[in-house]
Structure formats: structure tokens, C-alpha cells
Amino acid sequence: MLQYMEAMEDAYAELGGHILRYEELTADPAARLRDICAFLELEYEPGMLDYGSSLEGAVLGGGFGDWNDKIRSGRVQPDRPAPTEDEIDDVLRPMCRAWGYL
Numbered sequence: 001m002l003q004y005m006e007a008m009e010d011a012y013a014e015l016g017g018h019i020l021r022y023e024e025l026t027a028d029p030a031a032r033l034r035d036i037c038a039f040l041e042l043e044y045e046p047g048m049l050d051y052g053s054s055l056e057g058a059v060l061g062g063g064f065g066d067w068n069d070k071i072r073s074g075r076v077q078p079d080r081p082a083p084t085e086d087e088i089d090d091v092l093r094p095m096c097r098a099w100g101y102l
Contacts, residue, residue, distance in 0.1 A: 005095045026079040049076065 012019070018039040025032045029049050037044040085093065085102050096102045 001089075002091055002095065005092070005099075009095075009098075023079045023082065026076055029076040 011017075018036060020032060020036060030046070033048055034044045037048075082101065085096075088096055088102070093102060
């Protein structure tokens with residue numbers, strides 16, 4: 001996990017971009033999607049939140065995120081509670097602090 005976090009830090013340092021926190025997306029998907037569209041200079045369309053209509057027959061596989069039943073539902077699902085500091089591996093804590101999670 002740390003290698004992915006460090007790669008994201010390196011990419012952001014090199015390229016910049018728009019930061020989207022998963023928990024913010026799940027708390028207010030429409031607002032966060034509007035932010036992404038504005039950053040990308042795209043027009044927001046409410047149907048973007050109903051991505052399930054375009055998944056019929058699609059094969060979804062592993063990777064980042066909840067690629068199981070949550071993504072197959074076709075709608076953004078609520079986030080699960082964040083782990084407490086003592087539930088986070090010691091090696092990940094510095095990055096979690098840097099990203100404002102601790």
C-alpha cells in the first residue's frame with residue numbers, strides 16, 4: 001500500500017492535478033463530480049452518477065477501490081468508517097498524517 005501512496009505523491013508533485021478524497025466523493029457524489037468536471041473543463045451531467053446503466057454485461061475486475069458488489073450496484077455507495085490510528089500499520093501513519101487523516 002505504501003508504494004501506491006508514494007507513487008501518488010510523486011505523480012502529484014510532478015504533474016499537479018485535482019485531489020479527490022474517496023470519503024468526500026461518497027458523502028456528496030454530485031458536488032465532487034461537478035468539481036472534477038470543472039477541473040477537466042467538461043460539462044457535468046447528472047447521469048454520470050448513474051454509471052450502472054452503462055455496466056450491463058461489463059466485466060469488472062480487481063484493482064483500486066471497491067470493485068465488488070459496491071461498484072456493480074451502479075451507484076456511488078456510502079463509505080465505511082475510517083480506521084482509527086491504532087488500526088493503521090505503523091509504516092502508513094506518516095503518509096496518513098501528511099494527507100490529513102490523522
